[in-house]
Amino acid sequence: MKTVVFSSKSYDEEFLNAANGKGDHKLKFLPARLDEATASLAKGYDAVCVFVNDLVNATVVDTLADLGVKAIALRCAGYNNVDLVRAKERGLAVVRVPAYSPHAVAEFAVTLLFSLNRRIHKAYNRVREGNFELAGLMGFDLVGKTVTVVGTGKIGAIFARIMHCIGCRVFAVDAYRNAELEALGVTYLPLQEALPQSDIISLHCPLTPETRHLVNEQSLSQMKRGVLLINTGRGALIDTAAVIAALKSGIIGGLALDVYEEEDKLFFSDHSHHIIPDDVFMRLTTFPNVLLTGHQAFFTREAMEQIASVTLQNLSDLQATGTSANSV
Numbered sequence: 001m002k003t004v005v006f007s008s009k010s011y012d013e014e015f016l017n018a019a020n021g022k023g024d025h026k027l028k029f030l031p032a033r034l035d036e037a038t039a040s041l042a043k044g045y046d047a048v049c050v051f052v053n054d055l056v057n058a059t060v061v062d063t064l065a066d067l068g069v070k071a072i073a074l075r076c077a078g079y080n081n082v083d084l085v086r087a088k089e090r091g092l093a094v095v096r097v098p099a100y101s102p103h104a105v106a107e108f109a110v111t112l113l114f115s116l117n118r119r120i121h122k123a124y125n126r127v128r129e130g131n132f133e134l135a136g137l138m139g140f141d142l143v144g145k146t147v148t149v150v151g152t153g154k155i156g157a158i159f160a161r162i163m164h165c166i167g168c169r170v171f172a173v174d175a176y177r178n179a180e181l182e183a184l185g186v187t188y189l190p191l192q193e194a195l196p197q198s199d200i201i202s203l204h205c206p207l208t209p210e211t212r213h214l215v216n217e218q219s220l221s222q223m224k225r226g227v228l229l230i231n232t233g234r235g236a237l238i239d240t241a242a243v244i245a246a247l248k249s250g251i252i253g254g255l256a257l258d259v260y261e262e263e264d265k266l267f268f269s270d271h272s273h274h275i276i277p278d279d280v281f282m283r284l285t286t287f288p289n290v291l292l293t294g295h296q297a298f299f300t301r302e303a304m305e306q307i308a309s310v311t312l313q314n315l316s317d318l319q320a321t322g323t324s325a326n327s328v
Helices: 010-019 058-066 084-089 102-117 120-128 154-166 179-184 191-197 217-221 240-249 279-284 301-321
Strands: 002-005 026-029 047-050 071-074 093-095 146-150 169-173 200-203 227-231 252-257 290-292
Touching: 002 010, 010 026, 010 301, 047 301, 058 084, 071 301, 084 093, 093 301, 102 120, 102 154, 102 200, 102 227, 102 252, 102 290, 102 301, 146 154, 146 191, 154 169, 154 179, 154 200, 169 179, 169 191, 191 217, 217 240, 240 252, 240 279
Parallel strands: 002 026, 002 047, 047 071, 071 093, 146 169, 146 200, 200 227, 227 252, 252 290
Antiparallel strands: none
């Protein structure tokens, strides 16, 4: 299938070309983000391959359909950036990679937690400057602490198991209970009951209208003072302005984010030579108890191999049968 790959980086090209070793698909790689201004670049292609920050709204879908594009292949699990209703109306198939390496994201969330708690990001910078002072670097033992995992799909379940193995008391918030986690001793609670008891909260749920700004002024007011908050899910699970206020008041004792609700304007690009105009994001960088990374939780070799393999298999299935097991 003739496919144009938007928002492509060198690593996308490396892994997709490797997975396309037999040349079953003709791939064109474009660094440009798919949006209303760039959708016309899909002219002459059967499919577009997009990532988390590509915009596939109704206008883009209409442009793609008018150009003869037949499929939208997401090289990620989430699909909140695609207007699925419009895609169905215009006859465009939408496929995704539902699970690539849940261990990669779960392990990264644990890494963020460890680093945030023990202030490793601050210690690293201090030592490089010859400062070996320990003041301001104190953390706490994780064993015996209460961790709430919001969303116990594949990623959240792995994170919960790791926290259980460390010796934490683990609460889970999810409409669907995982019997294996319950057998370990994980307790499912409504969010409002879990929040006041939690020393650590980690977000692993998908972004839906119901979960948008799940962490907001009201839910923050229910949290234990000094809570550590980790988000490797989707940026808009958090109301960033409310979180900044909670950092200032001390409700949040530490914040680690691998995602940001306005990240499409920043992440996956080099802005080191420019002034970043996002005042909210830049405000986050001023807090000593905030750890920020640029949506890299998924980024392992195993995950990239799986993403490339499944993405191309989805395209092959669509070409052969018109459908895919990973259709949205």
